[in-house]
Amino acid sequence: MKDTDAFEKMEHDGWTDPATAQGYADGFDLATKLVAKRLAEEVLAGPNVDVLDLCTGHGVVARELLERQANVTGLDFSPAMIALARQAAPGATFVQGDAMAMTFADNSFDAVTIGFGVPHFPDPEQGLREVARVLKPGGRIAFSIWRGKASKGAFGWLFDAIGRLGDPTVTLPPGPDAHLLADINIAEPMLVKTGFTGIKLSDVASQLWVQGPEALFSAFDEGAVRAAALLGAQSEERREAIRADLAARVWSEGTKVESGFLVPAPSVLLSAVKV
Numbered sequence: 001m002k003d004t005d006a007f008e009k010m011e012h013d014g015w016t017d018p019a020t021a022q023g024y025a026d027g028f029d030l031a032t033k034l035v036a037k038r039l040a041e042e043v044l045a046g047p048n049v050d051v052l053d054l055c056t057g058h059g060v061v062a063r064e065l066l067e068r069q070a071n072v073t074g075l076d077f078s079p080a081m082i083a084l085a086r087q088a089a090p091g092a093t094f095v096q097g098d099a100m101a102m103t104f105a106d107n108s109f110d111a112v113t114i115g116f117g118v119p120h121f122p123d124p125e126q127g128l129r130e131v132a133r134v135l136k137p138g139g140r141i142a143f144s145i146w147r148g149k150a151s152k153g154a155f156g157w158l159f160d161a162i163g164r165l166g167d168p169t170v171t172l173p174p175g176p177d178a179h180l181l182a183d184i185n186i187a188e189p190m191l192v193k194t195g196f197t198g199i200k201l202s203d204v205a206s207q208l209w210v211q212g213p214e215a216l217f218s219a220f221d222e223g224a225v226r227a228a229a230l231l232g233a234q235s236e237e238r239r240e241a242i243r244a245d246l247a248a249r250v251w252s253e254g255t256k257v258e259s260g261f262l263v264p265a266p267s268v269l270l271s272a273v274k275v
């Protein structure tokens with residue numbers, strides 16, 4: 001029994017729920033599309049490049065890689081996500097599996113992309129070690145992480161609202177901080193230790209699209225796992241207070257567009273080369 005077993009189960013059960021998979025695809029599509037382009041560029045995806053898209057989710061990165069004519073394999077442990085990915089990127093091959101222990105042979109791929117998947121790993125170092133194992137020497141990794149609690153945007157607002165208005169006794173199964181590797185001082189030594197060089201971090205001004213101010217709460221409540229678990233354990237009164245707080249932020253700091261609101265959701269993109 002590992003310390004992170006309960007965390008691992010929460011993540012697995014959450015993402016395999018078809019409602020969460022669809023909720024994520026609906027709530028986070030714009031932000032993930034913006035970042036998917038950057039991931040594909042960073043690994044130099046193109047014809048005859050074999051790319052593994054880990055934690056492929058609803059296939060947003062796989063589709064971007066295919067548009068660049070790469071050979072794409074997508075891996076995810078959620079059959080519900082793989083079903084969405086097959087619709088989004090019919091030219092890719094999809095495999096159901098665990099990123100922590102993949103069945104691919106050593107040195108199988110030229111590049112690995114991971115769009116917002118690393119925050120869900122029970123052991124990020126083991127995940128990066130697995131990526132290094134399946135990459136060819138000189139192969140490229142690119143992955144994205146949301147900026148967390150201190151950021152000016154959706155995730156910062158969420159944790160701020162939960163901190164002020166949520167029940168302080170609500171806790172989650174222990175697991176790594178979801179925003180850990182957005183800190184280059186933590187990411188760089190971990191990437192070096194797991195077999196990478198040429199490490200770069202760049203900020204991405206990603207944005208979420210929501211139909212209305214109250215929909216930001218719903219995006220987290222219906223399309224996330226850890227955030228949804230934190231919100232789901234609150235009383236109805238506290239949930240309403242958090243919902244209203246987030247809605248006020250969207251009104252004051254979001255950008256009104258014809259179809260709804262754009263909300264800042266800053267993220268970072270990390271890239272490196274296998275030694």
Ligand SMILES: C[S@@+](CC[C@H](N)C(=O)[O-])C[C@H]1O[C@@H](n2cnc3c(N)ncnc32)[C@H](O)[C@@H]1O
Nearest residue numbers: 015032055056057076077078081098099115120
């Ligand atoms: C936040 S979604 C990201 C989806 C997509 N890559 C994107 O850029 O939007 C995280 C995905 O990682 C998958 N996932 C999380 N942990 C995993 C693991 N250990 N092995 C395989 N897939 C995992 C989930 O099922 C989910 O589809």
